[in-house]
Amino acid sequence: MFHWELLKKTALLGTERHPLPTEALPASIQEILAKSNKNDTEGYFLKAAAVLYNYSRAGQNPTKITLPNLALEDTETSNFCPPKTVALWKKVLDLSPANPYLLELLLQKCHQKQWVLTDDLLVNALSNTPKQLLPQLHLLLGVRGKWLAKFNESWQIADASLSITQWEEGKSTERKAFLSELRRQNPAEALSLLAQAWPNESAKDRKNLLSTLKIGLSADDEPFLEQIHEELTKNLTSPKPVTLETIHHINELRLSIQGSRFGKVVAEQITKCITKKKGLFSAIGFSSANYQLQLPESEVDFWNGDEMNQCFGFDKLSSQKGVSDAEYWLQSLLRWLHPSHLITFFEGNLSRLVEFFINTQSKNTAAYLYAFSEAMAFASPDEINAFLKVTAHLEVQKTDLLQRLPWPDQEELLLHHSQLSFALVKAITTEGPPQNWSSQFSKKALSALVKELDGSNYYYVFSDRNFLNQLGRKLHVSSKDLLYSLQNELSQDWQRNYWNTHVADILFKHLEIKEEIEQITAL
Amino acid sequence: MNFLNEDQVNQLAPDASSLKAGKDLANERKWLNYQSNERVLWGEVQGSGKDPYRTQIDLQNTAFKCSCPSRKFPCKHGLGLLFLVARRNGEIPQLTTEPSWVSEWINKRSEKAEAKIQPPISEEQDSEKTDKQAKDKEKRQNDRLLKVEAGIAELDLWLRDMVRGGLLALPEKGSAYFEKMAARMVDAQATGFASLVKEFTKINYYKGDSWQPQALEIAAKIHLQIEAFRNLDQLPPLVQEEVKSRVGWNVQQKELIENKEAETIDDEWVVIGRRSTQEEDIVLQRNWLYGCNSKRFALVLNFAYKTAAIETPLVPGNTSKARLVFYPSHSPFRALVKHHLESKSFLPTSLEGLESWHHSQLEYTRAIAQNPWADDIPQLVEHLQITKYQTHWYLQDTTGAVMRIHDSFEEAIIWKLLAFTAGQPTPLFLLRQSTSVWPLGIVQNFSYQLL
Incomplete structure (x- = not known):
């Protein structure tokens, strides 16, 4: 900014209205201007401006002030990533679009080696690491990286520790998030907190917060659920919809608890409808054919529309053609009732239980089995595993149940007991945690994938980068040799071309990187 | 072997889509073959055409040739080949004898370059003409x-x-x-x-x-x-x-190169910075250079229409052994590359800059006094330490004098500056303006880290 104040008024108002007062200018400038024609007011002003501009540019000495010394004094004691890994980091950070799953794998491997990032990687890594991976990145930052991260708020890790203020003063969503997290860490403490706050919560918040009990639900939660159920249903005349919904949630939760009193009552009502045929075969051996389901044809006691509606929120009447009201209510109950009741009833024999559902003389057979498979999510991993084996070729909720098993069990089931559909491949790819698939399973998954190119929605399937990114993380590295040969399974040129450019090229690049990341362990 | 690193290859890309496509081509499987020797890098890549595209790169002068129909320069194949080699740290198959399609091109380039060094043989001119x-x-x-x-x-x-x-x-x-x-x-x-x-x-x-x-x-x-x-x-x-x-009265490039009286300097020129701007349909590329031996600064301007290619052997961050010819001026600064011998990724000698902001100011004043139209004056200033006051970033010398970093300077580059220097005093090449500076790169021993 050159001597603006001296010229300001004349510059803004114009020479006609406000000629330049030369006496205010520095003497050296006045000397130069003395040779100019003062009557040429515009020329005189412009000359003054030009001279002042250069006078100002040339004569300003930099200011001397005391500013904070930001310099990092500490030296690094950890080992830096070796050059090969630095090059690999650049490749991973350079992937466009980015693959956070491979980045996570690289972070893990480098952390195992106790390496820190070199100076030239710091800015790129900090700027391109997704927020959720920042805590892992911070482990590799070293002295300089940690110092650098302080200068940019977006590079700092958000304080993930739970703050009671979030619960006490936060908005509804923040309070729910707090309670969910606490429930994950310490279910009893979360329950106690909810129990304390319950009387003062609004009806809407009660309903909202109650759903957090699904996390880590156990028999310890039953007394509280029973207590609040009693309070809410006492003298219930014309409840508000939100109160009814809360009651339904409470009952659903009570049903889902293994060995709960309420669950037992409901299970008893259900098993009462399962009768054992008396006959020769039943005396020789057990068969599901010996069992039959006999639901009441008209409303009685438990099987009552008003009861079902008030207690669980089910419709009073079945809306499905050919499905009786009781059949509809049973299907809905099966979804919530802890499976242990029926498993015990069938003496722990899951194949017999499944056969029973299949042999039920009802239009609702498939729906019973599907609803029961949803409730199987509350069962133990061994029971889930056994259930998935007996239902391998049946329409049940597979994806969610598979996720509850360790990966080797999942893989064993998928390899030997299941038809691997594209939908299933996609579900286990995108919904599960990062796993390393075996070469055998990778091959099977890719075969299911390539067949999808015959489908009409292939474009939407393969343009899902998150899906391809996760595949690139999970597939076995040896599959990269298979990628391009899979095109031979396609009959059309455009399909082969599409496969190569939109799938194989991308996965090949990812698998190449994954292979290099895996080799870090050997360095 | 004179290969570029990935950062340098990034700088050569004409646009973001070429850069992305080039990176995608840095995949060995896509190349039918690729080899190099001291002077040239070449490879064949299967494109959409029947015959593979033949890509060649002059490693001494960073020039490209590809048989693909792309009008971009360098094309994605040239960039892809350079990325591939950069990612392999230059470890690629070596072949002393080039195939004929490569030697034909590279020999022609060498001949042209030699011809440029030789003064044109004077012919008897038709005086009337x-x-x-x-x-x-x-x-x-x-x-x-x-x-x-x-x-x-x-x-x-x-x-x-x-x-x-x-x-x-x-x-x-x-x-x-x-x-x-x-x-x-x-x-x-x-x-x-x-x-x-x-x-x-x-x-x-x-x-x-x-x-x-x-x-x-x-x-x-x-x-x-x-x-x-x-x-x-x-x-x-x-x-x-x-x-x-x-005023806009420019000497034609050809005229300048042929002008025997024009000042020429043979030196090892560090390409200390590059900035490209677009004015309507014209892309203007500014390259600031510093002569390691002559200690002279130079500005090489290149122009292109829209996305048309700018062919230049100058690689930002590298040192070019070259002959520059300066446009006539009482303070010669703008120049042309008359002859380019080779490009290196390291500094051939240690560099000494101005001691403090006081010296920088004296130098700046001298330059302004000599040429009042000068805008950005490149300088190398020693012992500069990055610091921050309120929301502004500054560079402070050992005497405590500070210069503000230009407000338009990208914050991402400030982070780079912090990461490379850890806030310690460092020699910096920068563009000096009257009240602010624009850092270009860091001198570290015998290497130059472009920002």
Whole structure:
């Protein structure tokens, strides 16, 4: 900014209205201007401006002030990533679009080696690491990286520790998030907190917060659920919809608890409808054919529309053609009732239980089995595993149940007991945690994938980068040799071309990187 | 082996899509073959055509040739091959004997380069023809001079009207008011003035009062240039050349290269920075160079129309062994690469810069006094430490003097500067302006880290 104040008024108002007062200018400038024609007011002003501009540019000495010394004094004691890994980091950070799953794998491997990032990687890594991976990145930052991260708020890790203020003063969503997290860490403490706050919560918040009990639900939660159920249903005349919904949630939760009193009552009502045929075969051996389901044809006691509606929120009447009201209510109950009741009833024999559902003389057979498979999510991993084996070729909720098993069990089931559909491949790819698939399973998954190119929605399937990114993380590295040969399974040129450019090229690049990341362990 | 690293290859990409496509091609499987030797890198890649594309890269002068139909330069295949080699740290198959399609091209390039070094063999000229050419040239110059003078008279009147009425009226004028005058200057063959007038359109008139001194600064610069041109015949010949070039009277490249009197310097030139800007359809690429032995700075400008290629052997961050020819001026700065021998990724010698901001200011004042039209003055300043006060970043020398880093300087580059220096005193190449600086790169022992 050159001597603006001296010229300001004349510059803004114009020479006609406000000629330049030369006496205010520095003497050296006045000397130069003395040779100019003062009557040429515009020329005189412009000359003054030009001279002042250069006078100002040339004569300003930099200011001397005391500013904070930001310099990092500490030296690094950890080992830096070796050059090969630095090059690999650049490749991973350079992937466009980015693959956070491979980045996570690289972070893990480098952390195992106790390496820190070199100076030239710091800015790129900090700027391109997704927020959720920042805590892992911070482990590799070293002295300089940690110092650098302080200068940019977006590079700092958000304080993930739970703050009671979030619960006490936060908005509804923040309070729910707090309670969910606490429930994950310490279910009893979360329950106690909810129990304390319950009387003062609004009806809407009660309903909202109650759903957090699904996390880590156990028999310890039953007394509280029973207590609040009693309070809410006492003298219930014309409840508000939100109160009814809360009651339904409470009952659903009570049903889902293994060995709960309420669950037992409901299970008893259900098993009462399962009768054992008396006959020769039943005396020789057990068969599901010996069992039959006999639901009441008209409303009685438990099987009552008003009861079902008030207690669980089910419709009073079945809306499905050919499905009786009781059949509809049973299907809905099966979804919530802890499976242990029926498993015990069938003496722990899951194949017999499944056969029973299949042999039920009802239009609702498939729906019973599907609803029961949803409730199987509350069962133990061994029971889930056994259930998935007996239902391998049946329409049940597979994806969610598979996720509850360790990966080797999942893989064993998928390899030997299941038809691997594209939908299933996609579900286990995108919904599960990062796993390393075996070469055998990778091959099977890719075969299911390539067949999808015959489908009409292939474009939407393969343009899902998150899906391809996760595949690139999970597939076995040896599959990269298979990628391009899979095109031979396609009959059309455009399909082969599409496969190569939109799938194989991308996965090949990812698998190449994954292979290099895996080799870090050997360095 | 003289391979570029990934950062340097990034700098060569003509646009973001070429960069992405180039990176995608850095995949061995896509290349049918690729080899190199000391002077050339080549490979064949299967494209959409029947025959594979043949890609060649001159490693000494960073030049490309590819048989693909792309109009971009370098094309994605050239970039892909360079990325592939950079990612393999130069470890690729070596072949001393090149295939004929490679040697044909590279030999031709070498011959041309040698021919450039050799002074053209003087031929007996047809004196009559030469006289006619000289007369024609003089006539053209005189015609142009008249045109420029008329244009400048019009501009002077316009400027005087502006200051008579006052700058307060400027925000209401709209950009068309300035663009019209800029177009008049283009018609008058005074493109330097056109650029200056266009600076009025770049001011944000609605952000406080900061536009007011900015507008007056432009008016002052225009006036200074008008006065210099009007007094042209009173100025020394080399100052006249500088003034003429500022007006837009440029010496043709061919003419400059053939001019035996033009100053040439053979040196190892560090390409200390590059900046590309687009003005309407023209891309202007500025390359700032520093001669390791001559300790001279130079500015090499390259122009291209829209996405057309800019072919230059200069690689930012590298050191080019080259001969530069300087445009005639009393303070020679703008130059052309007359001959390029090779490009290296390290500094051939240690470099010494100015000791402090005080020395920097003396140097800056000297440069401004010599050439009042100079804008960004490149400098190498020692022991600069990055620091922050409130929301602004500064560079502080060992005496405690500070210079503010230009407000438009990208924050991402500030982070790089912090990461590389850890806030410790470091020699920096920078562009010096009157009240702020624009860092270009860090000198670390025998390497230059471009920012």
